[in-house]
Amino acid sequence: MAAASLNKNNSAVKRIMQEAKELANDPSTDYSAAPLEDDIFEWHCTLRGPAGTDFEGGLFHFRILLPAEYPFRPPSIMMLTPNGRFELNTKICISFTNYHEELWQPAWGVRTAIIGLQGFFPLKGQNAVGVGSIEYPSGERKRLAALSREWVCPHCKESNLDILPDPPAAVNLSSSSAAPPPNSALAAAAPPPIDTPPKETLPTDSPTEPPIDAPHEPVETMHSIDTLVPSGSPGSVGPLPPRPAPFIARAGAETPIAGIVQEARQQTQRKTSLLLVDGAICVLLVLAFAILCRKIV
Ligand SMILES: [Zn+2]
Numbered sequence: 001m002a003a004a005s006l007n008k009n010n011s012a013v014k015r016i017m018q019e020a021k022e023l024a025n026d027p028s029t030d031y032s033a034a035p036l037e038d039d040i041f042e043w044h045c046t047l048r049g050p051a052g053t054d055f056e057g058g059l060f061h062f063r064i065l066l067p068a069e070y071p072f073r074p075p076s077i078m079m080l081t082p083n084g085r086f087e088l089n090t091k092i093c094i095s096f097t098n099y100h101e102e103l104w105q106p107a108w109g110v111r112t113a114i115i116g117l118q119g120f121f122p123l124k125g126q127n128a129v130g131v132g133s134i135e136y137p138s139g140e141r142k143r144l145a146a147l148s149r150e151w152v153c154p155h156c157k158e159s160n161l162d163i164l165p166d167p168p169a170a171v172n173l174s175s176s177s178a179a180p181p182p183n184s185a186l187a188a189a190a191p192p193p194i195d196t197p198p199k200e201t202l203p204t205d206s207p208t209e210p211p212i213d214a215p216h217e218p219v220e221t222m223h224s225i226d227t228l229v230p231s232g233s234p235g236s237v238g239p240l241p242p243r244p245a246p247f248i249a250r251a252g253a254e255t256p257i258a259g260i261v262q263e264a265r266q267q268t269q270r271k272t273s274l275l276l277v278d279g280a281i282c283v284l285l286v287l288a289f290a291i292l293c294r295k296i297v
Contacts, residue, residue, distance in 0.1 A: 015070065016035065016041070017040065020035050031118070032045065036155070042064070042065055044155065044156050045061070047061075047117065049083075049145050050119075053121060055121050057145055057149070058081075058083065058149070059160035060079065061080045062078060062080050063078045064077055064114075065077075071108070074108075077092045077094070078091055080153060082144050083148065084140050086133060092131070092133075093133070094117065094130065
């Protein structure tokens with residue numbers, strides 16, 4: 001494993017590094033996972049107990065072991081934090097682990113496994129039966145969930161709460177005020193290991209990079225526009241705001257923008273000078289009219 005993890009041309013290593021990068025770039029408030037520094041094939045993950053269940057408020061740490069043939073063979077999961085749902089230090093039997101190899105799909109990834117495990121927490125009765133499953137009473141599970149937050153992984157040497165802090169209050173409010181999340185999470189979580197192909201795993205780098213580039217161009221053109229547009233005159237604040245929109249829309253053509261901006265600037269200058277000219281013309285017309293009237297009289 002150690003030798004394989006050093007070989008960056010190894011397809012499994014490449015894939016795992018890609019997943020690690022994707023998870024780091026797009027973190028979740030529900031779980032935190034990363035490969036060990038000395039073995040990329042072993043990950044440690046802290047997972048939040050599903051809301052609306054005995055495990056709510058709990059934080060559970062577990063190992064994810066990836067085979068050398070990953071992603072063509074599934075990962076194994078071994079729970080480390082006492083939880084009352086899964087045995088400790090035992091490979092858990094769920095459809096995406098090596099107990100059900102035939103159900104694993106290479107398009108799935110570590111994130112799929114974590115989300116799937118979260119969905120397995122609340123299962124009860126016949127659905128919960130399997131290797132590594134245990135069914136503690138509700139009260140005991142709640143007690144373990146409360147204790148789990150301060151549980152420290154001997155390897156990571158950090159408590160679960162340090163690894164996965166509670167999300168900000170605003171997020172808590174929104175998630176608790178919306179009662180459906182736990183139910184919908186359960187509903188969505190139960191089938192995923194078998195049916196839902198993980199949409200999140202594959203689009204890792206390619207979608208993240210282009211969007212970063214794309215907004216850059218408009219932003220830059222915006223800056224250049226800002227510098228071009230006269231900023232001093234407070235009187236012109238009214239007409240200014242609507243301008244950026246058409247500029248952004250036409251960001252593709254750069255030369256017309258400069259022309260438009262210049263024209264706009266000239267127009268504001270013209271408007272003020274035109275007012276003066278208009279006034280002068282009015283005065284002259286009145287004078288001319290008065291002279292004509294006097295001549296006629
Ligand atoms: Zn750990």
